[in-house]
Amino acid sequence: MSSSNASNFEQIPVVDFSLLDGSLEQRNELILQLREVCHEVGFFYVTNHGLSRELCDRTLEVAGDFFALPMEAKRALDYRQSPSFRGYMSLGCENTGGRTDQREQIEFGVEAPPLPPPPDLPLPPYTRLCGPNQWPATEHCADFRPTLEEFMAGMEQLSRGLMRALALSLDLSEDYFDATFGDSPNVQMKIAKYPPLQALENGGVDEDGVPLLGVGAHSDSGYLSLLLQDGKGGLQAQNGAGQWIDVPPLPGAFVVNLGEMLQLATDGYYLATVHRVQNLPGNAPRISVPYFFNPRLDAFLDPVSLPQSLTWARPAPARESRTHDGENKFFQEYGANAFKSLARSHPEVMRRHHGDLFNIEDK
Numbered sequence: 001m002s003s004s005n006a007s008n009f010e011q012i013p014v015v016d017f018s019l020l021d022g023s024l025e026q027r028n029e030l031i032l033q034l035r036e037v038c039h040e041v042g043f044f045y046v047t048n049h050g051l052s053r054e055l056c057d058r059t060l061e062v063a064g065d066f067f068a069l070p071m072e073a074k075r076a077l078d079y080r081q082s083p084s085f086r087g088y089m090s091l092g093c094e095n096t097g098g099r100t101d102q103r104e105q106i107e108f109g110v111e112a113p114p115l116p117p118p119p120d121l122p123l124p125p126y127t128r129l130c131g132p133n134q135w136p137a138t139e140h141c142a143d144f145r146p147t148l149e150e151f152m153a154g155m156e157q158l159s160r161g162l163m164r165a166l167a168l169s170l171d172l173s174e175d176y177f178d179a180t181f182g183d184s185p186n187v188q189m190k191i192a193k194y195p196p197l198q199a200l201e202n203g204g205v206d207e208d209g210v211p212l213l214g215v216g217a218h219s220d221s222g223y224l225s226l227l228l229q230d231g232k233g234g235l236q237a238q239n240g241a242g243q244w245i246d247v248p249p250l251p252g253a254f255v256v257n258l259g260e261m262l263q264l265a266t267d268g269y270y271l272a273t274v275h276r277v278q279n280l281p282g283n284a285p286r287i288s289v290p291y292f293f294n295p296r297l298d299a300f301l302d303p304v305s306l307p308q309s310l311t312w313a314r315p316a317p318a319r320e321s322r323t324h325d326g327e328n329k330f331f332q333e334y335g336a337n338a339f340k341s342l343a344r345s346h347p348e349v350m351r352r353h354h355g356d357l358f359n360i361e362d363k
């Protein structure tokens, strides 16, 4: 999916979330702004979001401390040990569009008890996405886990609030999406470190002289993505003319963007905008904390009934082309999509932990 439906935006709009609790007029203003921004840009900053600046600073600080650990302490948390695809990925473990991403990261999810060992791993396959996180030993980073858990709890609350505001922005009831997430949304969070340009191999270009990227151009796959970034910059979103627009750090704000499943669920009314990260010149790496708020694994995704009152800034897709039948693969259980995309990205985890699934047809 691409952002070619986005407007030719030149900057990223700012949404003051506290207006939701303001006067009726302010609330309506916020809801209409969200509608316009999600329809035309698919990216925005959210301010006055309820998480303290102190917690955000502390989160970035413990993230930096983690990456500064000796490589052996980080490798002890290698994601290939985890049937749930969680843990540390060193630089070079990930690629986008066949090119290696120039970042290292550690991925987390909702904390859950360990899975039974093979051959007793549960079915359907997506139930295997539940499991424990891999945390660094406390002697290495005592504040790491409590800080990230506090941050994740705050982000979950904010995400639920944003989804309610997005429901209102589509003229739906405020609780429209609540059941999609239930008590167990599929949350993924990572902390990522992007080395500065100077630290990259071969002067930061590939063998054809094309600049390497922290993360290549992509759109996020789920519903809602929130991002805490430090002050360095490098994130860019692509507008409808194909131009890369900077999404510079805005102190105190999170960047919010929408994913492909929400785009599909809204018949393309809301956009999953393509974005990428450049490694910028500088002395220090960039740290970011992407947080993905996605449906519960057993949710069946139904298309939203869009109200007639919505106006389209671009031609609405023909009604027949809309995917209201069960044929579109997106509209099976959400968990099946989530497992499939991780399985494709991490064949080594599949080989080590989920060999039994190779006999199961495209589930």
Ligand SMILES: O=C(O)CCC(=O)C(=O)O
Binding pocket: 192, 215, 220, 227, 229, 235, 275, 276, 277, 288, 289, 290
């Ligand atoms: O680190 C960032 O700024 C964005 C990362 C991103 O787009 C992703 O992980 O999906």
Ligand SMILES: [Fe+2]
Binding pocket: 218, 219, 220, 225, 275
């Ligand atoms: Fe992304």
